[in-house]
Amino acid sequence: MKLLEPGQEIDGFLIGERVHSGGMAQIYRVSYANPGASDPGFPLVMKVPRMTQGDGAETIVSFEVEHQIMQLLHGSHVPRFVAAGDLATLPYLVMEYVPGRTLQSWLDGDALPDVATLARLGAATARAVHSLHKQNVCHLDLKPANVLIKPDDTAVLLDFGLSCHAHQPDLLAEELRLAVGSPAWIAPEQIVGVRGDARSDVFALGVILYELATGELPFGTPSTRGGLRQRLWMDPVPPRQRQPGLPEWLQEIILRCLEPEAARRYPSAAHLAFDLSHPDQVKITERGRKTTGTPWREHLRRWWRAAGMHYRPSALPEHQAESVPIVMVAVPHQDVSDATLYALREAVGRSLGIRPGARLACVTVLGAGEASSTHSDKSETTLHRRYLAMLRQWAQPLDLSDHQTSYHVLEASDVAQALLRYAEGNHVSMIVMGAATHGLQLQRFVATVPIRVAMEAPCTVLLVKQALPFERLSA
Incomplete structure (x- = not known):
């Protein structure tokens, strides 16, 4: 798809500078060409999906998903939706421009965040995810680049192209029939095709916390289905083995998020935010104390169990949060x-x-x-x-x-x-x-x-x- 030019007008929107170029979309600053009666009172960006000959069906489907879900979301943890373009002519989404920096910027810096900053960022992100779950939406593509931290420390979630709304058709599940997501952050149950479990987002939050704490991804970046399936039974290297100075309470939190079985993770993102906000109240178990990996016999036992396991989604995200x-x-x-x-x-x-x-x-x-x-x-x-x-x-x-x-x-x-x-x-x-x-x-x-x-x-x-x-x- 041809890049848009500054000064170009599309459906009453005046195109400004390009502020981001990603693998799935281009993002431009925009304003109303005639701001008199239409100006919403906040800055805008236009997200235009990449749809070239080499792109797969997921690009088109994810645009439709994001268009569908963004109109239903509200609150301070998501950008406000403004308008959308027709898929037959020029697909685009116009939404609020939110100032801030993504969690990825901390990873791209010269030093990792200190423990207090990490806990603050993690708690803010978990609160944003809990707000999403209370609206019956699972993000399912949480990663550092999709979490924006505003100057007031509020977290805003971005990119809902792979998300799932409990009360809307799941277009990705219906049309693609395969697990979709970013390989480094995808949860075990997503790998076997289960979408809509709020605890999948808790797993992704664990991956984000692990990377912010150690500078490494807990499961690397697998490129094959076999590599992805290993997280159904494999534990990552304990964070304190990579960074001995990390406190036990932080490792306890991270490894609980990364449990292969969803039932052993935090039951809701609110519980995770609570622990990150009150580290002195975290109950330390062997999970938080260990500095060596899980023995191969335990991994073998988990592999055998995972081979015959039938994954089932949790209740509606809202009900899951309310039940615990x-x-x-x-x-x-x-x-x-x-x-x-x-x-x-x-x-x-x-x-x-x-x-x-x-x-x-x-x-x-x-x-x-x-x-x-x-x-x-x-x-x-x-x-x-x-x-x-x-x-x-x-x-x-x-x-x-x-x-x-x-x-x-x-x-x-x-x-x-x-x-x-x-x-x-x-x-x-x-x-x-x-x-x-x-x-x-x-x-x-x-x-x-x-x-x-x-x-x-x-x-x-x-x-x-x-x-x-x-x-x-x-x-």
Whole structure:
């Protein structure tokens, strides 16, 4: 296809400079030739697919897929869709131009990102992927070049040509019948033809984190189907074998993402973002400690198992994310009765009991006066340790064997706002907290913390009243 020239006008769009030339498309800056009534108020780019004689059918199909899916997406983690050209004349997509730098730019630089930066970039990307899954879309082509980091650290996902929407026809599966994707980042289940599993994107995020941490790809760049199939049973070299200075918690996260079986990975991208944002709460297993590869006997056992394995996709991406939620319980530490603490624990136990794999975050908030009453860093640390111990003691009677659990002491002058910020920043699906049972007349005029949280929370809020009087708790 002939390259477009600056100054050329197409369907009312004025072509500007070419800003990217890729294997699948050319991207140009564009503007409205007559901006009066049409200008959307943000800069634009036009993506024109390469469709030459030597290109395969996937180029045309992926253009149709991206056109179909981009019109359905919304939110801060995707470019805004503006217009599309007819496939019969000139196919193109016009969308928002998003300033920033791709994750690939960190790999192309002189040095890899430090651990703190890597965790920040990874968490931002995982949050963007979770937002996509909540719209029932699996990206299925996540790689460093397709993740843009804006100046405010928000991640924006690019290139939806290989994506799959649960409520739309999967054109790639229908027309090509073969696994499609970038070989270095494709998940094991995609290799055997399973599309639409949100955990495939979690695997690709693991590949991205591995490369950002070590500078190497965990499985290389296989070019044959046999080479691709090896990841159905093979583990990569542990990241800490390549980079001994990496912390165990980071290797634990990366290798969990790269598990060959989807059920052993993070159940949702929100869980991955949570661990990357709270590395001190990551539970270290042998996966995070090892510095040598998996023995060949174990690989042989996995190969034998993989030979007869039937892969099945997960539930709808949205349902998959909702079935393994992050549950937050706000545990008060002052002016609270034992009966209320007991009722909170009972409510949390019931919520976790019907949600296998859900994550529990136990949170308490220190007021500004409590935090400032400490006179040194040492006494402040002691205060946090005391309340962390209180949270662990409160949770001890719960059956948490199937649930990752973390404990957090926050500091804020506005307790309700602190809880709301925590819930929003960590993609919490449910907040469990005690209902205020005193001052009911006052609540008509002044909203209590539970009422404010219930009114403004981005998720479900369960307000719990004490279930039993104190005298009966020991019965």
